[in-house]
Amino acid sequence: MSTLAALPGWVLDHHAAVLLALGEHVQLSLAALLAGGGAAVLLGLLGAGRPRLAEATITLAGVLRTLPSLAVLAALLPLLGVGFAPSFVALSILAVPPVLVGLVTGLRLADPAALDAAAGMGMTRTQRLFRVSLPLAAPLLLEGFRTASVQVVSGAALASFIGGGGLGDLVTAGVALLDLPRLLTGAIAIALLALLADLGLGLLARRVAP
């Protein structure tokens, strides 16, 4: 109890360090979400109208999903060293499966009657994809981003192990120094950030639903 009560005071005293860690964390998460999510969107669009390719990308997503993030980080160490780069790559990989599955599922579930009408009215393949399929898949795509953002924000805590910075630094240092307020600040901030991403993207997904 007393630790919790002391928490605001601790944060105020160390606000520079907390803000720095928070900034790093957000930066790393956003970069990974954009890179991994972007790659997933490209893959998903490539698979649109090509059922076999779509199937293959879903399989790939399944494989990526089984990879433990810590193992990826370890595997990347000899290749990319320590710091931002390996953390960024590992988190990007983490972001791919949910976004890919969301997009491919959304495209697959897009109303076939609407697509048929679109073809019948003389839309080209590309026009059908961008004017009909994609808008209809948007809610599930955003759901995918929502899941990915939660995973990336919590996963980014691990970056601390290989010098990637972020709020994970507060947690690891808190554990090492037995500094409970430091540890709790890091943990709570990560949880709040994940919650915020979840809520924000959830709202967005609901807004684009047709």
Next chain:
Amino acid sequence: MNAAATPMIETERLGKTWPGATRPAVDGVSLRVARGTCCALIGPSGCGKTTLLRMLNRLVEPDTGAIRLDGADALRADPVRLRRGIGYVIQNVGLFPHRDVAANIATVPRLLGWKRARIEARVDAVLSLVGLDPAEYRHRNPRQLSGGQAQRVGVARALAADPPVLLMDEPFGAVDPLQRARLQVELLRLLRELGKTVVIVTHDVEEAVLLGDSVAVMRDGRLVQHAPPAALLAAPADDFVAAFLGADRLLKRLALLPAEAAIADPPPPPDTLSPGTHPPGAHPSGALPIGASLRDALAAMLERDARALPLAGGGVVTLESLFAAARAAPAAGPPDGRPASATPGMAGGAALD
């Protein structure tokens, strides 16, 4: 060759076998639809109606045969451009759920690069055309429409760019019988007004004979008969067509003939009019209204237990004159080209714009 004589739609031995199928879905169909007329395509489920219709706008590529639209080889045209010139109402309406009614209707005009003001004016015009108040429906979401309203919007969307040819696949499939009857009557009025060339798929015989200037009957991928509705009902080509039209086909045919066609000449002596009816002029309310069909006349005779009925427009129909008129009507018309039943005012390309 004169333009009015060229059929707007003409297929020649058109065939399509789906991959893996043991027999063709469409088998050597040669169909001609005259400019400004409506051809109703009927037949049992799975006989190939939709496949045939979708070959006309190249959504399905035929394996064999030829398609000419307004004399031009449709199989050599660019399918995307071809489709923008053909209105299409699909079997399941298929409105875009993420776009409002106006945007749905604007689809083809947008693809054609129309100016915004022109599109907006056109959206309002076609909404009014299908009986929906633009102010109320323009910005509705498709989810906020009833089945019948959605069908109307589907028709409006197909009419938006004013295509000379309209393909409709069971446009009234998903509405209740009452709505359906209203939509049919309105569509009929609309088609007469606009002079479009139409192919409409249905498996409802009543709908086919009501809407079609000609009716094409399909069975197992083949076209078994193509004739004006009255001729079809009077003389089915074989037992299958007769069975498909129903045992009451001659009764259905009476609905197509105007009561005026059976005015008794000379008129029967006044005493043959039963006590339930009255001579015209004396009680005009007892007379058959103008525009009534022979079926209405027969129904009224049964209802009033009378063998003769006055018409509001003058003259008297008797049971005998009704039978004579039913016999005298032409038994068979031209299998294609301008059907005898179409009004001459709609002939030629003059009605097209």
